[in-house]
Amino acid sequence: MFKKLFGSSEPKEEKILPWQALTDISQLDTIAEKSKSKTQVIFKHSTRCGISSMVMKQFVSDYNLDINIDLHYLDLLSYRNVSDEIGYKFQVMHQSPQLIIIKNGVVVSHTSHGAINEVDLERYA
Template sequence: MGILNKMFGDKSNKETKPEKKSYLNWLPLTTIEQLEEIKNVSNTEAVLIFKHSTRCGISSMVIKQFEKLFTEEHQKLKVYYLDLLNYRDVSDEVGYKFQVMHQSPQLIVVKNGVSVHDAAQYDITQANLTRFI
């Protein structure tokens, strides 16, 4: 088995990679009533809403890249996760309340009750999160 272990690797002796600490604490957005809370909280701090389609390959890639943007300095940002397929009514109300056209995936930043930034698809991965702290 020595030669096979060298060729395919001996998993029993391999050290496991340390798990990367996540600084992103998702808050589930599941009700229309939460939008009023988001609007109120946004008077003192920026609130982010990430609209995600669980059936979309682009959305799946973008959410992984978005999570990697978060560092220790971003850990206090409030970030809501909206599964727009399961909560279509909430997604529709987000667009109406914050005057943004629906896109997927989409990042909306709310400050002082209004959308101050929105990005869709791969543009989300270019967001400078530090400016929203």
């Protein structure tokens, strides 16, 4: 009866995104340089925030693995200095969660909270 009402009780296979951990300020220069030939995306995530976790889960679920971008993940609680430097370097006000899209060395789009999952990343690829 349980299966009939709620679908299969089999665990869903977890989708693994091609995250590149963002842990050092020096990586920001590399991201800016790489953005000249390939779109770079930074996802700033607060591991203690329920809203951030909900947005992250939806982002992972909706993410198209075939898109041609580099995807960077920042745990902003562990690497607050990197988060601060992103604001200075790319001229964006800090928010969490936050999605920042970089092309040709500059931010072409950024958004936060629920609006993250409304962004059409393929448009920027």
